[in-house]
Amino acid sequence: xxxxxxxxxxxxxxxxxxxxxxxxxxxxxxxxxxxxxxxxxxxxxxxxxxxxxxxxxxxxxxxxxxxxxxxxxxxxxxxxxxxxxxxxxxxxxxxxxxxxxxxxxxxxxxxxxxxxxxxxxxxxxxxxxxxxxxxxxxxxxxxxxxxxxxxxxxxxxxx
Numbered sequence: 001x002x003x004x005x006x007x008x009x010x011x012x013x014x015x016x017x018x019x020x021x022x023x024x025x026x027x028x029x030x031x032x033x034x035x036x037x038x039x040x041x042x043x044x045x046x047x048x049x050x051x052x053x054x055x056x057x058x059x060x061x062x063x064x065x066x067x068x069x070x071x072x073x074x075x076x077x078x079x080x081x082x083x084x085x086x087x088x089x090x091x092x093x094x095x096x097x098x099x100x101x102x103x104x105x106x107x108x109x110x111x112x113x114x115x116x117x118x119x120x121x122x123x124x125x126x127x128x129x130x131x132x133x134x135x136x137x138x139x140x141x142x143x144x145x146x147x148x149x150x151x152x153x154x155x156x157x158x159x
Contacts, residue, residue: 001109002116003039009120011040011060014052053078057126058119063087064106069094076100076136081129083115093139100132 003009017023024042031040046052049071053059059075061084066072069084073094076082082101084091095103102115119126138144 001113003036005117006120009039012043014043014046016045049074050078053080056080058083061085073136076133079130079134081119081126081133083112085112094136100129
């Protein structure tokens, strides 16, 4: 849907998915069915994820379910604004909506597309959100996590 509105866009997908080769076959079939082979590139796994991320403009997370989203955090750490479906409330600890990316209600595909378009159309917004995204590692540094655990334990013990 994004590509139909902004023909210059491309979606690059890395990895082989949780189902291995069958995931790729499903994606290839879907790409052909939707006639978007000019807009979607399947790369498979990469040994240089930071190079790939640094050469990108926006990170999209379309997961329906996710534990701790390492790939999202890695993308933000290199300065990519993100558009992510809110697959769990914990993502609010990572994505500060409209500050370092967009956090979209999990079933609101229209909002997801609109936020993608907003980032595509506004280079200043991409840059500003990307700069804010670079601050994410500070929230999850060893010292920050250690202090959070200490505070939690103190609170539990009544200190």
